[in-house]
Amino acid sequence: MPVTRRDAMMIGGAAVAAAATGGNAAVPHQPPAPVAITLRVNGKARRLSIDPRVTLLDALREHLHLTGTKKGCDHGQCGACTVTVEGRRINSCLSLAVMHHGDAIGTIEGLGRPGALHPMQAAFVAHDGFQCGYCTPGQICSAVAMLAEIRAGIPSHVTDDLMQVAFSDAEVRERMSGNICRCAAYPNIVAAIRDVQEAGA
Amino acid sequence: MKAFTYQRATSPAEAAAAVAGHHGARFIAGGTNLLDLMKLQIETPGHLVDINHLGLDRIEPTAGGGLRIGALVRNTDLAADHRVRRDYAVLSRALLAGASAQLRNKATTAGNLLQRTRCHYFYDTTKPCNKRVPGSGCAALGGSNRNLAVLGTSDQCIATHPSDMAVAMRALDAIVETTAPDGTARAIPIVDFHVLPGATPQVETVLQPGELITGVALPPPLGGTHVYRKVRDRASYAFAVVSVAAVVAPGTLRVAFGGLAPKPWRVEAAETRAGADAIADAAFAGARTTRQNAFKLPLSKRLLASVLADARG
Numbered sequence: 221m222p223v224t225r226r227d228a229m230m231i232g233g234a235a236v237a238a239a240a241t242g243g244n245a246a247v248p249h250q251p252p253a254p255v256a257i258t259l260r261v262n263g264k265a266r267r268l269s270i271d272p273r274v275t276l277l278d279a280l281r282e283h284l285h286l287t288g289t290k291k292g293c294d295h296g297q298c299g300a301c302t303v304t305v306e307g308r309r310i311n312s313c314l315s316l317a318v319m320h321h322g323d324a325i326g327t328i329e330g331l332g333r334p335g336a337l338h339p340m341q342a343a344f345v346a347h348d349g350f351q352c353g354y355c356t357p358g359q360i361c362s363a364v365a366m367l368a369e370i371r372a373g374i375p376s377h378v379t380d381d382l383m384q385v386a387f388s389d390a391e392v393r394e395r396m397s398g399n400i401c402r403c404a405a406y407p408n409i410v411a412a413i414r415d416v417q418e419a420g421a
Numbered sequence: 422m423k424a425f426t427y428q429r430a431t432s433p434a435e436a437a438a439a440v441a442g443h444h445g446a447r448f449i450a451g452g453t454n455l456l457d458l459m460k461l462q463i464e465t466p467g468h469l470v471d472i473n474h475l476g477l478d479r480i481e482p483t484a485g486g487g488l489r490i491g492a493l494v495r496n497t498d499l500a501a502d503h504r505v506r507r508d509y510a511v512l513s514r515a516l517l518a519g520a521s522a523q524l525r526n527k528a529t530t531a532g533n534l535l536q537r538t539r540c541h542y543f544y545d546t547t548k549p550c551n552k553r554v555p556g557s558g559c560a561a562l563g564g565s566n567r568n569l570a571v572l573g574t575s576d577q578c579i580a581t582h583p584s585d586m587a588v589a590m591r592a593l594d595a596i597v598e599t600t601a602p603d604g605t606a607r608a609i610p611i612v613d614f615h616v617l618p619g620a621t622p623q624v625e626t627v628l629q630p631g632e633l634i635t636g637v638a639l640p641p642p643l644g645g646t647h648v649y650r651k652v653r654d655r656a657s658y659a660f661a662v663v664s665v666a667a668v669v670a671p672g673t674l675r676v677a678f679g680g681l682a683p684k685p686w687r688v689e690a691a692e693t694r695a696g697a698d699a700i701a702d703a704a705f706a707g708a709r710t711t712r713q714n715a716f717k718l719p720l721s722k723r724l725l726a727s728v729l730a731d732a733r734g
């Protein structure tokens with residue numbers, strides 16, 4: 221969905237209105253005026269009126285009740301909050317929802333459902349790619365986007381020749397290092413991802 | 422997080438004017454450093470100006486045969502750009518050695534240059550820190566300082582600049598391009614961009630209030646072998662303990678160090694010496710170490726020796 225002129229004005233207008241009523245130190249205890257935004261989450265337009273402080277992660281979990289995406293550290297250090305924005309994986313805890321007005325967001329709920337699992341979800345189940353499961357939605361969203369990055373020829377720290385990008389277990393381990401698993405299910409996670417890659421999914 | 426108002430800017434001029442016009446306003450690019458610090462109330466801007474929609478996300482050739490990187494180009498896209506991989510491989514390598522794929526997908530060229538130190542006490546608001554609260558003291562001097570700087574420090578602050586990308590840009594003599602709120606453009610050689618702490622560790626660059634980075638220009642390619650090597654406490658997703666960026670070509674040697682100083686550390690006069698030991702000794706003249714971080718000097722020297730041995734085959 222393109223950002224319409226009306227939406228853009230609502231964003232600008234909210235900021236101006238809040239600033240005019242003393243959004244700075246003048247009225248410290250007054251929350252800033254909410255900002256109207258639209259997120260396209262898993263293909264559906266979702267309109268929200270939201271405090272600019274709300275992260276994309278909290279917007280998904282607390283406002284849209286999509287609790288598949290998890291909050292681990294809230295500081296970009298664990299990857300539990302990984303979602304895709306316009307197809308690229310990011311840490312949703314280090315982004316503001318208002319910054320994603322008009323963007324396409326992909327979460328674990330959009331990948332598959334019980335009975336209709338995404339191949340990556342099925343592979344994690346088949347390989348026991350988790351124990352407690354807390355990091356798993358982030359791992360799976362990350363892994364799907366990671367395979368797309370390899371297909372797009374994006375190099376990594378362990379790529380020998382920057383011009384020759386190819387799948388390997390070492391590449392998977394490096395590229396998935398932004399997703400920490402306290403249960404250390406790493407070997408099974410790598411096996412699950414390798415399976416999906418080999419199946420050409 | 423403290424309350425703030427939000428504005429999505431649509432042009433560089435609008436963005437610069439908006440930050441200059443609001444007391445305590447900040448630009449927000451990827452947000453991966455600023456939001457982290459805002460959650461801890463180390464940064465408390467009253468107004469955020471979103472600069473993600475200014476059209477500064479392209480990489481283009483310059484008239485002089487170099488490359489101009491837009492300020493909002495993501496770290497992933499910069500590392501993957503074919504021209505950068507081919508002609509400025511040290512920059513691709515440095516970027517790919519930093520953070521995680523998720524963070525690199527969001528982090529921008531300008532934001533990376535301006536990321537703040539990872540000194541533990543800067544993050545711990547219960548401890549004195551001259552960089553966070555000028556004049557409050559420095560908890561690191563008598564505390565845990567294994568990861569802190571050994572060169573370019575002052576009695577006020579011994580923090581390091583944590584960027585990998587900036588170290589490669591220093592080896593390449595990149596130029597930071599900015600626009601001021603009054604529309605004036607300037608080109609700042611990267612050597613002059615970050616400043617040493619001295620008596621004002623809260624001042625980290627020569628940027629003026631509201632001055633927006635629009636891009637970074639790379640001079641024409643140097644050719645040769647490009648290496649970036651980083652030593653860290655785990656194999657991935659960790660900041661550098663020390664790092665070396667090197668460009669080795671016939672008749673040319675460029676060496677910049679990371680993890681040693683409050684800015685990428687390069688001493689041009691040292692680069693004409695023969696051998697890693699002599700280069701390192703000259704580059705590290707005047708070092709001031711603590712018991713915990715003295716190891717960084719011999720480690721960097723050995724790292725340089727191994728980088729040069731590999732680069733020269």
Ligand SMILES: Cc1cc2nc3c(=O)[nH]c(=O)nc-3n(C[C@H](O)[C@H](O)[C@H](O)COP(=O)(O)OP(=O)(O)OC[C@H]3O[C@@H](n4cnc5c(N)ncnc54)[C@H](O)[C@@H]3O)c2cc1C
Pocket residue numbers: 295296297447448449450451452453454455456457472492518519520521524527528529530531532533534535536583584585586632633634635658659660661
């Ligand atoms: C867990 C973790 C691990 C990391 N590991 C590494 C690592 O190993 N190596 C490494 O180098 N980095 C690492 N980083 C840091 C990361 O590279 C930075 O957070 C990122 O580069 C900042 O870019 P940004 O666009 O998100 O900046 P933002 O957070 O948006 O901005 C940072 C600062 O720059 C200012 N700013 C942004 N753009 C402009 C502009 N155009 N003009 C003027 N001012 C501007 C903002 O006002 C703000 O003060 C890590 C970060 C995390 C969270």
Ligand code: SF4
Pocket residue numbers: 538540541542543549550551552553558559560561562569577578579580622
């Ligand atoms: S070294 Fe610098 S950043 Fe760290 S506590 Fe001291 S003043 Fe603060």
Ligand code: FES
Pocket residue numbers: 290291292293294295296297298299300301302311312313314
């Ligand atoms: S919750 Fe976002 S990285 Fe940990």
Ligand code: FES
Pocket residue numbers: 349350351352353354355356400401402403404405
């Ligand atoms: S399965 Fe428990 S944290 Fe990964």
